[in-house]
Amino acid sequence: MxxxxxxxxxxxxxxxxxxxxxxxxxxxxxxxxxxxxxxxxxxxxxxxxxxxxxxxxxxxxxxxxxxxxxxxxxxxxxxxxxxxxxxxxGDHHHHFVCRKCHKTERLDLCLAGELEKKARKLGFSDISHVMEVYGSCEDCN
Amino acid sequence: MxxxxxxxxxxxxxxxxxxxxxxxxxxxxxxxxxxxxxxxxxxxxxxxxxxxxxxxxxxxxxxxxxxxxxxxxxxxxxxxxxxxxxxxxGDHHHHFVCRKCHKTERLDLCLAGELEKKARKLGFSDISHVMEVYGSCEDCN
DNA sequence: TTGTTATTGCAAGTTAATTGCATTAATGGG
DNA sequence: CCCATTAATGCAATTAACTTGCAATAACAA
CATH class of the missing domain: 1.10.10.10 (Winged helix-like DNA-binding domain superfamily/Winged helix DNA-binding domain)
Structure with a gap:
């Protein structure tokens, strides 16, 4: 795209x-x-x-x-x-987020496809999802 | 386990x-x-x-x-x-959650390992993550 | 320029969740 | 079993992130 x-x-x-x-x-x-x-x-x-x-x-x-x-x-x-x-x-992505300073790093890792498939199998429709990773960044340590 | x-x-x-x-x-x-x-x-x-x-x-x-x-x-x-x-x-898992009735289905799909690895590489420590999938369940449609 | 319709400004409301503090109750040692 | 310690509870008040209603204003299209 x-x-x-x-x-x-x-x-x-x-x-x-x-x-x-x-x-x-x-x-x-x-x-x-x-x-x-x-x-x-x-x-x-x-x-x-x-x-x-x-x-x-x-x-x-x-x-x-x-x-x-x-x-x-x-x-x-x-x-x-x-x-x-x-x-x-259209640029779907997730993040690493520092709990303290909110610095983020992009995370290009996503299960969207599989989630969609599983969801359909379970009868769920109109799917959305969140995935965020929280931690302490180097600077805040 | x-x-x-x-x-x-x-x-x-x-x-x-x-x-x-x-x-x-x-x-x-x-x-x-x-x-x-x-x-x-x-x-x-x-x-x-x-x-x-x-x-x-x-x-x-x-x-x-x-x-x-x-x-x-x-x-x-x-x-x-x-x-x-x-x-x-210790039973870590995620969910499909119906937006309306909050019915959930267990989702045994998780990127914890990879997230951990990537996080370390980026200097993030003390990692946690959320991943939840929202949708409309069959009954609510 | 003007009419229509979206946007804004202000004030008030909502609500999940938290906090302080005095009272009560659970637990463990004797 | 009883008592001292310390955690848990009850109540009232507070927080804080949004949200809403409505009247005034500003953007846009014709």
């Missing part, structure tokens, strides 16, 4: 294709996302985007929109919280 | 080994756990154990204790909530 590197330009067209409006706040949040090399929480995102406290709700709604069109991926943490990262649409 | 089927007796000795006291409430919650054939939320557990509303906190603390000695396993849901099931200590 052809992977298109994400950038502001490309994301704008993603939004357009999905009939989502390209607004000032969204651009702002997007720019913030681009400055991170690791997944982040909604709050971190708001702060990096230099938005007022009350705009957390906009961040959540923006994330929701971005998740919807597949340019953002949510990563569930052990404690039930979620962090988010930009991702190329 | 030898697997000992869980029952009240065995769990009592697990508690003892771990210097946890065997109390009325814990027995009660344990009995409730034994009546389910699927993972359940803390609230369901409280209700099945016929405990008053306010005892939810005891349920959480009991679950915490049981998690600690490895006789209960938590299963993270897509929405950030967690459900719990009894499990034989």
């Amino acid at each position: 052809k992977r298109l590197k994400l950038n502001t330009q490309r994301i704008r067209s993603c939004l357009k294709e999905s009939h989502l409006r390209s607004t000032r706040k969204r651009e702002c949040i997007l720019e913030a996302l681009l400055t991170f090399d690791r997944p982040v929480s909604a709050e971190e995102l708001r702060d990096r985007a230099d938005l007022p406290k009350s705009d957390l709700v906009t961040v959540y709604r923006t994330i929701e929109a971005f998740l919807g069109i597949g340019i953002v991926q949510g990563i569930p943490l052990e404690d039930g919280k979620t962090i988010y990262e930009l991702t190329d649409p | 030898k697997r000992l089927k869980l029952n009240t007796q065995r769990i009592r000795s697990c508690l003892k080994e771990s210097h946890l006291r065997s109390t009325r409430k814990r027995e009660c919650i344990l009995e409730a756990l034994l009546t389910f054939d699927r993972p359940v939320s803390a609230e369901e557990l409280r209700d099945r154990a016929d405990l008053p509303k306010s005892d939810l906190v005891t349920v959480y603390r009991t679950i915490e204790a049981f998690l600690g000695i490895g006789i209960v396993q938590g299963i993270p849901l897509e929405d950030g909530k967690t459900i719990y099931e009894l499990t034989d200590p």
Whole structure:
């Protein structure tokens, strides 16, 4: 599959294709996302985007929109919280995540195919899955 | 590895080994756990154990204790909530979980070994992982 | 430019889960 | 069996990550 590197330009067209409006706040949040090399929480995102406290709700709604069109991926943490990262649409992968600093390493290892097959056999449909690996990274040790 | 089927007796000795006291409430919650054939939320557990509303906190603390000695396993849901099931200590496995009714099927497919190896290579230590598969079960379709 | 419709801002609500602290109960030693 | 120690419980309050409702605003297409 052809992977298109994400950038502001490309994301704008993603939004357009999905009939989502390209607004000032969204651009702002997007720019913030681009400055991170690791997944982040909604709050971190708001702060990096230099938005007022009350705009957390906009961040959540923006994330929701971005998740919807597949340019953002949510990563569930052990404690039930979620962090988010930009991702190329269709680029499915998992992560090693540091429990402490949330540094991540990409993990290109996935059982999707087998899961799908087994699920079908069991009568499950509309399958999705999570797989995340948590640990302490070198720096945090 | 030898697997000992869980029952009240065995769990009592697990508690003892771990210097946890065997109390009325814990027995009660344990009995409730034994009546389910699927993972359940803390609230369901409280209700099945016929405990008053306010005892939810005891349920959480009991679950915490049981998690600690490895006789209960938590299963993270897509929405950030967690459900719990009894499990034989050391019996590591994952699940297919129905999004709607929380029926689960055991999934004996795991990348633990490879994850461990890759993690070490990346400098991550103290590794744990989640892998859960969500879908709609036959009955809920 | 204008009308339509999505987005936002603000405030309030939801809810799973946690915490502090005083009271009670389980356990082990004598 | 009793008592001292220490863990567990009960209650009330709190946390924190989201979510929702609704009125005001801004984007977009015609």
